Ligand SMILES: Cc1cc2nc3c(=O)[nH]c(=O)nc-3n(C[C@H](O)[C@H](O)[C@H](O)COP(=O)(O)O)c2cc1C
């Protein structure tokens with residue numbers, strides 16, 4: 001347990017963004033090994049055996065996802081999901097920024113494994129420097145013969161298309177991503193059929209997260225047993241946790257799965273800033289439920305965090321100290337979901353609008369007795385009734401905050417406004 | 432204003448690159464915005480002819496995405512995230528400071544046409560370096576008032592991207608980093624990429 005740099009092992013090497021430096025650290029050895037020694041079907045088995053689960057949010061076993069592709073149906077597509085827009089998440093950005101070739105090598109290995117000749121990277125529009133890093137990595141890899149026809153005389157043809165989004169969180173949801181990539185408004189589609197059966201342009205498609213594919217070169221080189229020896233029984237390997245909020249050292253930390261949350265926050269993050277007390281923290285990103293100091297000994301692992309009442313999601317850790325207004329934190333998230341709701345379904349479009357209004361009432365002193373229950377009622381009417389998980393997830397953090405901090409809502413009503421506002425000092429001494 | 436021939440060539444390239452020309456809508460709109468600073472109805476219609484698609488389809492798609500501008504704004508765009516993780520690190524105070532320093536409110540453009548200021552609830556992927564801003568889509572993190580002053584001073588005179596002499600291909604610069612820390616990934620006083628001053 002603890003810090004375990006696998007993906008981030010060579011980060012900091014001079015020139016790592018360039019092909020030659022990346023290759024000096026062992027880069028593209030996995031791709032070459034896969035092409036020359038391993039049959040695609042065996043590669044799928046290898047990834048299944050490793051126990052790798054998707055790092056994009058849902059934690060679905062990667063090898064299993066690949067094996068759902070219907071036999072004999074071509075073309076097939078691979079889309080690497082680099083839309084990272086979940087508030088609190090910045091790990092994919094870090095992985096791309098530091099080592100774009102590692103991500104690209106993972107994509108090429110995945111494409112080879114599933115028999116895909118055209119792979120896509122869908123990157124959010126705001127990540128312009130990261131887009132450029134990937135663009136030059138693709139150029140270099142093409143010049144080196146890793147992308148193109150008959151790669152390294154293996155008979156494998158592959159092309160990689162880098163596609164830039166334009167500011168829509170919903171396009172991180174895999175079906176909305178595919179709709180967007182096809183050139184439509186980025187609205188989600190009904191599942192089933194799942195993308196594996198009917199995805200991009202109606203063809204079998206795999207969508208994998210940036211961090212998921214970045215694991216593949218290491219699994220190919222070091223083997224499934226090596227990967228499975230790290231982490232917990234149901235959460236193998238490591239994860240890059242992006243920590244933000246009230247800690248001394250926010251940033252990205254790659255930890256073996258199962259490492260206690262306490263170690264991440266207190267040791268690597270240097271503890272809560274300004275010698276304040278920890279009030280709450282939130283794993284997973286904006287969507288996920290809040291946890292309390294009593295949960296500090298929970299392990300960083302999909303199943304352990306779920307048992308504690310939240311979800312590991314995309315590996316964010318937002319830390320909140322004792323001066324945090326939980327109502328205001330929830331209000332910002334709800335505003336975000338309202339802003340990002342694609343408008344396709346009513347519960348999400350209208351529900352997030354009303355929730356956002358109600359939160360403003362709390363924050364600005366217009367909330368009335370009974371409004372907390374009204375908020376809960378709205379939550380119940382959105383969750384499970386929305387077309388895609390965006391609507392559902394918009395209710396999870398607020399409802400968990402009501403569960404643990406209901407008195408703060410009541411205080412907002414009683415004091416006609418935010419009791420924290422005057423106490424909160426600005427984090428930066430503004431002149 | 433018709434699109435420049437090099438922009439048209441790019442759009443036609445995109446149309447060939449994808450399995451379906453419709454997939455080229457977003458890249459085509461980026462090319463338009465990159466050239467003209469925003470996307471006019473006229474440009475939408477022109478994209479439609481180059482992609483051989485109905486104009487209504489181009490507009491239906493483009494209007495979904497928040498990053499395509501429909502009217503001219505400042506030469507540079509400053510975006511400050513105020514979502515919860517940034518709020519925790521004092522983003523509200525940074526917005527207030529920027530407003531005061533520029534003498535404009537959220538969403539407005541300075542009278543010299545240099546800077547459009549926007550606070551946004553969209554997380555920009557720099558929560559670990561909050562408070563943050565994106566200046567023409569380059570990251571500026573761990574902001575202090577001094578740093579903000581320096582950025583704004585630079586932007587006042589810096590030309591928008593398309594008005595600069597063609598940039599030589601910059602070497603893929605590695606940002607200095609300590610493992611486990613997020614870094615500022617943009618060169619300081621980042622260059623403008625996509626915005627154009629109002630005419
Ligand atoms: C609203 C919403 C937003 C999402 N955003 C992202 C994202 O930005 N990046 C990502 O990899 N997955 C995101 N996902 C999860 C994807 O739908 C999908 O499960 C994932 O990309 C699959 O990759 P994986 O199996 O490698 O995890 C999102 C899901 C939802 C519902």
Ligand code: FES
Pocket residue numbers: 087088089512513514515516517553554555556557558559561563
């Ligand atoms: S919440 Fe502001 S950049 Fe992520």
